[in-house]
Amino acid sequence: MLDVAIEKIGKEETEQVLIRCHEMREEVKEIADFVRSRQGSLSCTLEGAQYEIAVADVYYIESVDGRTFLYTQEKTYETGSRLYELEELLRAKRFQRISKSTLVNLMKIQSIQPALNGRFLLLLKSGEKVILSRNYVKAFRDSLKGERGHEGI
Template sequence: MKTRIELISEDQPEEIVVRCYSITDEIQNMISFIENDKKIIGYKRGTAYPLKMSDIYYFEIVDQKAFIYCEKDIYESKMKLYEFEREADGTSFFRASKSLIINADKIDSIKPSLSGRFEVILLNKEKLIVSRQYVRVLKHMIGL
């Protein structure tokens, strides 16, 4: 694998571009390492907590309120779904339904469900449903 560093002027935004034939475990690990510093603010009982993106299992909208789900804890968020999706762009997160974004790195297993949907079981044993219109995205994210 070839590595190239390009110095730019300070008025240009910094970015990292990964060019690859497919997303291998090695590349996914590098991306996760690079993105490890990105944080999202979650709220619990009036206190703000900075949450690493890599610790988030999924982001969901329920009754017009946003929630961030980690391994054991649930936090409220002031972000809209599209804002979280924009923050998570280029990471292992993918849209799973109109109100749900899942971290593909936290998936333990997948099985087909009713009507072309898929059931995703996360590492913390929580079960989520991927809508049939997003199954193709799921398959792409995990390399099926």
């Protein structure tokens, strides 16, 4: 159980969130990720090195075999966060679930094309294509209209 303390500081000091913990537990990591995402960045790794990348640079996020990957223009990073956690964290940043395993940054979509069987193909500004599953079409449409889009099924 974490105690929460908020201290008011003077304008001349830098605002910060400091978490004092005995060890790096899952809940601590979640809180840190939440704060970072509110600031517009995500903590992730690439070839063993730790990076902070801007949320705005992420094109889409995919979960593959229990691991979560962030795709930017050129690189693919891995994050320890689960897809559902990122979905909640990034909803206000215009990220939307488009299939069981994928979240897309709405600001990075170039165009939407029909695909077979009620699905759609999202062409991203990076040139990549991701599939909008038919079960998530309604939620996706709602999120484009600025409504909170929950998954369709």
